[in-house]
Amino acid sequence: MAARKKQPVQDPHFSPDPDLFRPPASKVWAGVIVRSRTPHARIVGVVHPPLPAGWALVLPADIPGNPTFQVFRGRFPVLGDDEAQYIGEPLALVAGPVEDEVRQWADKVRFVTRNLSLDEFAEASPHLRRKTITGGDKAAALDGVHGTMEVEGVYSSGPQDHGHLDPVEVLARVTPQVVAVRIKTQWPAHVVNSVARVLDRDPNEVKVLATVSSGTANSQVWYPSLLAVHAALLSRAANRAVSLKLTKEEEFLYSPKRPEARTLLRTILAPDGRILSLQADLVVQAGAYGVLEDELLDRAVVGILAPYKLGHFVVHAHVETSHTPPRGPVGGMGEGLGLFALESHVHDLCRALGQDPAQWRSEQTLTKDSRTFSNLPLKADSPLKSLVPQLAKSSDYSRKHAAYELLQERIDRFQDEALPLRGIGLAAGFQGNGFLAGGTSPVNIEGRLDPDGRLSLYIPIVTANNRSVQLWKESAAAILQIPVDDVRICPVFTGDHPTGGPSISSRAFEIVPKLLLQTCEGIAQKRFRQPLPITVRKVYRRNKGPAWDNDEFTGQPFLSFSWGAAVAEVELVPLLAEIRIRKISLLVDAGPRIDDASARNALTEGVQMAVGWAITESIHWEKLAISHESFLRYRLPGPRELPPLDIQFYEGPKETPPRGLGSLGANVVAPALLSAIRQAVGPDLKSIPVSRKMLDEALRYHEAFLYPER
DSSP: OOOOOOOOOOOOSSSSHHHSSSSSSGGGGEEEEEEEESEEEEEEEEEEEOOOTTEEEOOOOOOOSOEEEEEEEEEESSSSSEEETTTTTTEEEEEEEHHHHHHHHHTTTEEEEOOOOOHHHHHSSSOOOEHHHHEEEEHHHHTTOOOOOOEEEEEEOOOOOOOOOSSEEEEEEOOOOOOEEEESSOOHHHHHHHHHHHHHHOOGGGEEEEEEOOOOOGGGGHHHHHHHHHHHHHHHHHHHEEEEEEEEEHHHHSOOOEEEEEEEEEEEEEETOOOEEEEEEEEEEEGGGGHHHHHHHHHHHHHHSSOOOSSEEEEEEEEEEOSSSSOOTTOOOSSHHHHHHHHHHHHHHHHHTTTTTTHHHHHHHHOSSSBBBSOOOOSSSOOOHHHHHHHHHHHTHHHHHHHHHHHEEEEEEEEOSSEEEEEEEEEEEEEEEESSSOOOOOOEEEEEEOTOEEEEEEOOOOOOOHHHHHHHHHHHHHTTTOGGHHHHEOEHHHHOOOOOSSSOHHIIIHHHHHHHHHHHHHHHHHHTOSSOOOOOOEEEOOOOSSSBBBBBOOOOOOSSEEEEEEEEEEEEEETHHHHHHEEEEEEEEOSSOOHHHHHHHHHHHHHHHIIIIIOOOOOOEEEEEEEEEHHHOOOOTTTTOOOEEEEEEEOOOOSSSSOOTHHHHHHHHHHHHHHHHHHHHOOOOOOOOOOHHHHHHHHHHHHHHHHOOO
């Protein structure tokens, strides 16, 4: 009898139990979310067809643990119980063997509702959270200054979808011993805690296998955790593995969008361009429940206050909730909302002063003898002091800006509607790395040198950037002087490993290289003194410094800042009413680059988000819901809209650490695009996305100059 071939032992660090995380399709049931059809009402009861034998139906009363979902200080129901707050809110869950049959059954479910009484409506109506931030002395700032001028403008930005192309899918398997979840997420630790909280299980029993997605947009921060909770509830009820998938339309209509923002800025200027006083009224739309409302609002305020010198400022900031789906950190964590308003306002300030926008920014940016809005002294000039002049020179901004201004002044000489109108815009800004509301949670890296000489690394960062993973391997191999092929990166699996915060780009660029160096050096020190295997774990915690106070707006707001400036050139042919982006130039100061290609890819993704936000991606609301027409006509930027990119990196001191780049491109390119469009077709455009209707109105205004007799 032939001897049985010995099977190799599977390393659980690299091959999590396939029976739990990758079961055969025949053993997996399909889950579907039953959603609210009304924006706001009391739920009286539910009516549904007979549930087929063996199927699982989960209602709010069936939740074994805490029925609320939590993100920092924000909470909302896992399943709406007494009251529906928006169209599309999850109210029930159902699972069965065939997805089409389950969806057909779910479509027949009806919830009996009643309208709220006036007293109930007043008690449960959306709230408007307010805060006021002040700094400086207005009287002292204005004292002795003559010839001041006041400039005022209202600037608004619309919602935006995350634009992921891959489907949203979660697989969960709940057993008495373990809860297994396979999911595309940036925040495995939050999935663990959320599932454990709702199922009333020990977090150590929840194992999450995090897989990569096609994008790195921050919209994946908390939303996948909610889907994981739903899938786990269905798996518990069905006593089998359940896969929860969202259709593309379902995802578009109900997943988090970039928050809308509307900002009124009123500035008192000195004749030399100094901002003597800035008053801002900012309203951010957070949707139902106000998820991450503190983070989004505070970062938007920082976006207004951080870049330039301010003699005095007062900001009235508001977060407005509504009976629409919750908003999320799409395209950034919030500072882009404030930067868009500020940089668009700077366009108006420079027009009122008759000053070159590049020169104004260079003169008004913070210097080492000034203090920040949070009352911290600067040890050196703001990076914008160098970035703006260097980019203006390399892009020939000042000459082109002056030429296009002259063209607008002489527009009455041209009578050809086929002649393109041209404009160029400049904007500057930053990306804040780390959280405000939740701080910067610890990041852990674990390394294990095995007896066979192979190095196993667990890095709890979910990244689709294969180049980053390869660089981590090469760095570790160089320190330990082993072949690169002997370095293995474990899948992001929470089973036996520590987990940290979300895998936003600032962590991948700034924190991981430090910890990887420390981990490998620790192994090298023990390598010839201790027997193998050797395991070393390193933890990153935010350095102690002036603590951030989100009520007083004092202290150090972020782990670090990444700075950048952008120049956008556009043209518009009146006959076609079509915006053509001729070129976008970027200059970035985000510390030394670990990998040039990865840095350029991150910035390119940000530029794509900015082009969509400013021009192509338009969402319309009808009766508190995203219209079906918006879903059908929603258009991500295509090759026609994506221009040649000139990406440059500022070569600063080598001792500074690498910093994040994920949303920096979007933060500076969007206001630069609007500034260029405004120079081309008129200064009254102060909102994005720039729709065809807005262009038509601007062109009619332009036509009045061409043909005054009309």
